[in-house]
Amino acid sequence: xxxxxxxxxxxxxxxxxxxxxxxxxxxxxxxxxxxxxxxxxxxxxxxxxxxxxxxxxxxxxxxxxxxxxxxxxxxxxxxxxxxxxxxxxxxxxxxxxxxxxxxxxxxxxxxxxxxxxxxxxxxxxxxxxxxxxxxxxxxxxxxxxxxxxxxxxxxxxxxxxxxxxxxxxxxxxxxxxxxxxxxxxxxxxxxxxxxxxxxxxxxxxxxxxxxxxxxxxxxxxxxxxxxxxxxxxxxxxxxxxxxxxxxxxxxxxxxxxxx
Numbered sequence: 001x002x003x004x005x006x007x008x009x010x011x012x013x014x015x016x017x018x019x020x021x022x023x024x025x026x027x028x029x030x031x032x033x034x035x036x037x038x039x040x041x042x043x044x045x046x047x048x049x050x051x052x053x054x055x056x057x058x059x060x061x062x063x064x065x066x067x068x069x070x071x072x073x074x075x076x077x078x079x080x081x082x083x084x085x086x087x088x089x090x091x092x093x094x095x096x097x098x099x100x101x102x103x104x105x106x107x108x109x110x111x112x113x114x115x116x117x118x119x120x121x122x123x124x125x126x127x128x129x130x131x132x133x134x135x136x137x138x139x140x141x142x143x144x145x146x147x148x149x150x151x152x153x154x155x156x157x158x159x160x161x162x163x164x165x166x167x168x169x170x171x172x173x174x175x176x177x178x179x180x181x182x183x184x185x186x187x188x189x190x191x192x193x194x195x196x197x198x199x200x201x202x203x204x205x206x207x208x209x210x211x212x213x214x215x216x217x218x219x220x221x222x223x224x225x226x227x228x229x230x231x232x233x234x235x236x237x238x239x240x241x242x243x244x245x246x247x248x249x250x251x252x253x254x255x256x257x258x259x
Contacts (some may be wrong), residue, residue: 005063006175012168013067019161020074026154027081033092037144038082039101046106047253052132053123069157096147099140107132116188128188135192138162138199149254160207161202166193233234 026032031163036102052068059065084235099105113129170193175182 004176004180006172006179008168008172008175012172013167015145015161015168016116016165017067019165020071020078022154022161023078026158027078027088027153030152030154031087031091032152033088035080035145035148036082036092036094037097037099037141038079038094039097039099040137040139040141041075041079041082042091043101043105043133045072045079047130047134048075050126053126057123058234069074093144093147097140097144099143101140105133105136105139106242109136113144128149131189131192135196136199137197142199142203156207159200159203161198163204164169166196166200169193170197 023036048068052072055065055068082092083089109129109132112132113125117128138159138240170190173190173193177185205207
């Protein structure tokens with residue numbers, strides 16, 4: 001399913017690439033997998049492996065092939081480091097990354113894919129499966145965040161960009177529906193895309209709320225007046241840590257999550 005390029009698809013692809021590169025950079029520099037869900041990474045790898053089997057059957061463009069290979073290889077590298085590469089694997093918290101992803105993600109999506117696939121085409125079946133699975137692949141990652149009071153900024157930015165990628169792809173679908181006469185609507189894709197964005201919404205809301213609050217401080221003048229100061233606190237050594245702790249405290253609110 002080759003798609004003509006437009007600005008929304010390009011920004012979406014770049015967001016996806018940056019999300020993976022940031023995660024790779026974090027693992028390489030910090031040598032630490034704390035706060036990262038290997039199960040989410042596994043789900044995304046399953047998504048890419050089942051969706052991009054057309055690499056072996058049909059050529060669309062160099063850009064298309066490169067991006068597909070990039071997603072597969074970088075996700076594999078990330079997963080390998082978290083699972084097997086010392087000292088990174090020793091920091092991975094298996095006990096807290098406890099979401100039963102095979103039971104509550106892979107199996108239900110496989111059943112749904114069988115139901116919605118009307119043709120007897122294996123590639124179409126796997127493609128539908130990957131669309132369904134991608135919509136919920138972030139759940140283990142979002143759930144593991146609630147266990148930590150201090151999550152590295154790079155992990156947060158990686159999650160932020162991963163959610164942005166799907167948001168821009170929704171805008172890409174809307175744009176194409178208005179500008180391509182041959183465009184075919186796929187309501188399964190629409191539903192899964194919106195569901196994926198909804199799962200990110202709480203994270204986005206609290207991320208920007210905390211960043212906004214931490215970007216302000218109140219100063220009391222000699223007259224007793226309170227003045228909000230929008231000063232950038234990047235020079236304060238404790239600000240980054242405080243940002244992360246505040247964001248994770250929001251995520252720790254049990255009323256926001258269903259385990």
